[in-house]
Amino acid sequence: MKTNPKQRTIGSIYHRMKDKINLSDKRFQRGSVWTREQEQFLIDTLIKSLDIPKLYFWDVKNEGVYDYSVVDGQQRLTTIFRFLNNELELNSEFTPEFANKTYEKLPEDLKDEIYNYELTIVIIEDADEEAIQDLFLRLNNGTTLKSQEKRMNIGGNLSKYIVNMTNHNIFSKVTFKNKHRDYEQILAQCIKLELEGKTTNTQGKYLDLMYKEEKDFDVNGTVAKKFKKVLDYMGEIFSEENKVPELKRFNLISLYLMLSQMIDKFVIKDKKDLFKKFLIGFWNDLTNYRDQEKISDDKRNLDFDDFIQFISSRTDSLESIDGRHKILLKYFMLKNPNLEIFDNNRNFTEEQRLVIYRRDKEICWHCGKHVDWVDFEADHRPKPYSKGGKTTVGNGTCAHQSCNLKASNKEELLPGWLK
Ligand SMILES: [Zn+2]
Known part of the structure; x- marks a missing residue:
């Protein structure tokens, strides 16, 4: 697990990252959703330029949909985005000077300050779900029990x-x-x-x-x-x-x-x-x-x-x-293509069958056409079983069941003879 802390302004997160962040990853179940007061208190913290704890982002680019999944900081980010969308007004008790104002009604220089407020984001890379779950547990409950x-x-x-x-x-x-x-x-x-x-x-x-x-x-x-x-x-x-x-x-x-x-x-x-x-x-x-x-x-x-x-x-x-x-x-x-199975049984094992199928790129040895897994048979070639051919990956080829049948009793065949 690699962790990489970065400073990012709220403005750049809002404009450049917002759509790439998964804010509701079901793998990290939160407790109750914040109340309006809790949200307003956070924005007040922002306006007073006080410290907001680090946010933890898990790099999930390989999963395809999002770039990041928020392990810790989901409610904080959601609240900040809501505020920038003018969906949240300031609280008259916490922030009396801007009572009931939404973001767009604030003075320009304060808006800039909020935009330029730097959050610390810890990007976590090379971590599996288990490690992330453990981190999540620690961040949320302070527990050290794995x-x-x-x-x-x-x-x-x-x-x-x-x-x-x-x-x-x-x-x-x-x-x-x-x-x-x-x-x-x-x-x-x-x-x-x-x-x-x-x-x-x-x-x-x-x-x-x-x-x-x-x-x-x-x-x-x-x-x-x-x-x-x-x-x-x-x-x-x-x-x-x-x-x-x-x-x-x-x-x-x-x-x-x-x-x-x-x-x-x-x-x-x-x-x-x-x-x-x-x-x-x-x-x-x-x-x-x-x-x-x-x-x-x-x-x-x-x-x-x-x-x-x-x-x-x-x-x-x-x-x-x-x-x-x-x-x-x-x-x-x-x-190790010559690895043998016990007693040179005629039947290829599932392990051998899979390897032969993939190695031959799902192409039939006899007819050269594609083989669906359901029609696939591993065939003893070049040396047929009846001639003492071994049941090994090296002496196994991908074949249609039907082609395999046509080939039975024929011994000296060349690949593609049914093309
Ligand atoms: Zn075939």
């Missing part, structure tokens, strides 16, 4: 189990600290993914719900066993490393998800080095890409662009987790 700390009060088996698992050696490899029970929060997010068996929302409210629902969590059950198996594998990946700075919060969760989906399907027992190389390599490539001064259109990597977007905010949302997962999986499988 969500995970409150979550612990729910109690139950799951809560105890998660506290226990923070002793796992994977956390000796990370470079971030366990302040505010961050490790427990990460573990809770991984368990949530494990319980769902697929990508899912892992934001605070969903974790709260899980803690309540899993009070009787079976610490020796299948979910717990699988969870520990994946964590152990992660620990072994980095067994020779002292610290792994690439294991950031969200990377840890992404790696968990990848391994959780692959560990029972792919032959990866002795392939721990592949994951280490991959994670460090991917992060290195992404950082180099991001650090470039200017990227020409033909050098753009849309996956990297998306990935950067996904990690810039709301990393716990379904959209971010799912988006990152698909990109990571795609790169991992493309880098």
Whole structure:
């Protein structure tokens, strides 16, 4: 999270920023709306050139609609805008010299002074929703309790189990600290993914719900066993490393998800080095890409662009987790195309199917036309399964179900033979 305080005059905020600011972001629920007196008192503060507390703006340009969402200062800004719109008159008690006057009825020099009054705006960048929620809570209630700390009060088996698992050696490899029970929060997010068996929302409210629902969590059950198996594998990946700075919060969760989906399907027992190389390599490539001064259109990597977007905010949302997962999986499988599934089963896994579909740009190997996901089949080519072809991403191609059928029993085919 980066915070960047700026001085901005009321005039420039009103004219240049007003329409780009979200003043009623539902993610930050306020208490009661200000009374007219509270509004008039603020304007009196302004007229007397007294200090108005800092305003906090969250940079949400990547969400598309607004540039900023007001985390703190919503009522103050709304009041100032209302006053400049002549929708609010001054109070005869607070400001008797201008009793009942609206903005336009004030003397010109005072109007200028109000226009030139400088507010301090703190722009927050690179923060996810969880961090912003926490900031909002602190600014409003002065509380230092973070969500995970409150979550612990729910109690139950799951809560105890998660506290226990923070002793796992994977956390000796990370470079971030366990302040505010961050490790427990990460573990809770991984368990949530494990319980769902697929990508899912892992934001605070969903974790709260899980803690309540899993009070009787079976610490020796299948979910717990699988969870520990994946964590152990992660620990072994980095067994020779002292610290792994690439294991950031969200990377840890992404790696968990990848391994959780692959560990029972792919032959990866002795392939721990592949994951280490991959994670460090991917992060290195992404950082180099991001650090470039200017990227020409033909050098753009849309996956990297998306990935950067996904990690810039709301990393716990379904959209971010799912988006990152698909990109990571795609790169991992493309880098390791010969990764085999257990017993060379004829059926491609969902993970392989997705990677093959995206890699082949949704174009049929046989006919060269576009394939809808519902018509898509992963086909064993160039070497058919019947000829001993492996069920790997490297020997899988995107095909229409119908084209695949036409190709059955035909062995030596070239791409596009049905064009
Ligand atoms: Zn086709």
